[in-house]
Amino acid sequence: MSERRWSIGELARASGVTVRTLHHYDRIGLVSPGERTPAGHRRYVEADVRRLYRVRTLCGMGLSLDEVAVVLRNAADDPGSLRGLLTAQLTDLEARAARIEESAQRLRGLLARLAEAVMPEPEQFLAALEPMSVDTGRYLSAGQLETITGRAAKLGGGAIETLKTEWLELFSRLRQHLLDGTPVDDPAVQELVARWRATAAAFHPGGSRFEAATTALWEDNRAGLGRELDERVGWSGPGGAAEVVDYLRKARAAGEDIPEEKDE
Incomplete structure (x- = not known):
C-alpha cells in the first residue's frame, strides 16, 4: 500500500493543531513537510505525523520548543x-x-x-x-514569600481578585496567540506584554532583583510549575502553561529590542 500524505490543512484538522502553529514548526525546523507533489505542493508523510506527535507530547510534558528540538535532534524514528x-x-x-x-x-x-x-x-x-492551588510555597524562599504575602496584605482582597482576573485573561490571550503561531514581536502580543508588566508590577514589588529571583524560580521548576498551572486553570492538550510562559518571556525580550518611535 502507498504511504498516505496530508496537506497542511488536512493535518491541522486531523491533529487539532492550527495551521499557523504548523507553519511555525516548519519555520523553526521542528516539523516540516517531507515531500512535494509534482505541482509543487508540500505534503506531510507518516514520519512527519509521528514527529508532530513527539513534539506535542514533549511540550505537554513541560519542555520548551527549544528543549524539544534538542531532544529530537538525535531521536530515532x-x-x-x-x-x-x-x-x-x-x-x-x-x-x-x-x-x-x-x-x-x-x-x-x-x-x-x-x-x-x-x-x-x-x-x-x-x-x-x-x-x-498552585503551591508556590514549595519553590519560594522565606524572603520571597514574605515579600509576596506582605504586598497582598497591603493590596487587600478585592484588588487581589481583580489582579487574578486580569492575569488569567492575559494568560489565555497569550495562549491563543501561541497556538495561532503569532510572532512574539507582533503589536497585539506586545500590547499584552505591556499589560502583563503593569499587572506584575502591582503585585510583585522589588524591581529587577525580585524579577530575577522569580525567573530563576521558573527555570529551576519549570515542569512542575507548568503542570500545576495547567491543572489550576483547567488546560490540557497543546499550549500548556509552561509553553505560554516561555512565549511570554520571548515576547518580553523581543519588546526590549523594538526601537521606540520618536516624534518628528
Whole structure:
C-alpha cells in the first residue's frame, strides 16, 4: 500500500493543531513537510505525523520548543524510541489522573455530608482546596514569600481578585496567540506584554532583583510549575502553561529590542 500524505490543512484538522502553529514548526525546523507533489505542493508523510506527535507530547510534558528540538535532534524514528516516549507520557498522565481522582474523592465526601443535611467540617473544605492551588510555597524562599504575602496584605482582597482576573485573561490571550503561531514581536502580543508588566508590577514589588529571583524560580521548576498551572486553570492538550510562559518571556525580550518611535 502507498504511504498516505496530508496537506497542511488536512493535518491541522486531523491533529487539532492550527495551521499557523504548523507553519511555525516548519519555520523553526521542528516539523516540516517531507515531500512535494509534482505541482509543487508540500505534503506531510507518516514520519512527519509521528514527529508532530513527539513534539506535542514533549511540550505537554513541560519542555520548551527549544528543549524539544534538542531532544529530537538525535531521536530515532523507530518502535523502541517511540515506546520510551509513550511510556513517559503514560506515567505523566497516570500521575495527573491520580491527583484528579484524589480531588474527586474529597468532593464526593463534601457532597455526601451535604446530602445528609450536615455541614462539612472546615478541614474537609481545606483538604478539597489544597490540590486546586498552585503551591508556590514549595519553590519560594522565606524572603520571597514574605515579600509576596506582605504586598497582598497591603493590596487587600478585592484588588487581589481583580489582579487574578486580569492575569488569567492575559494568560489565555497569550495562549491563543501561541497556538495561532503569532510572532512574539507582533503589536497585539506586545500590547499584552505591556499589560502583563503593569499587572506584575502591582503585585510583585522589588524591581529587577525580585524579577530575577522569580525567573530563576521558573527555570529551576519549570515542569512542575507548568503542570500545576495547567491543572489550576483547567488546560490540557497543546499550549500548556509552561509553553505560554516561555512565549511570554520571548515576547518580553523581543519588546526590549523594538526601537521606540520618536516624534518628528
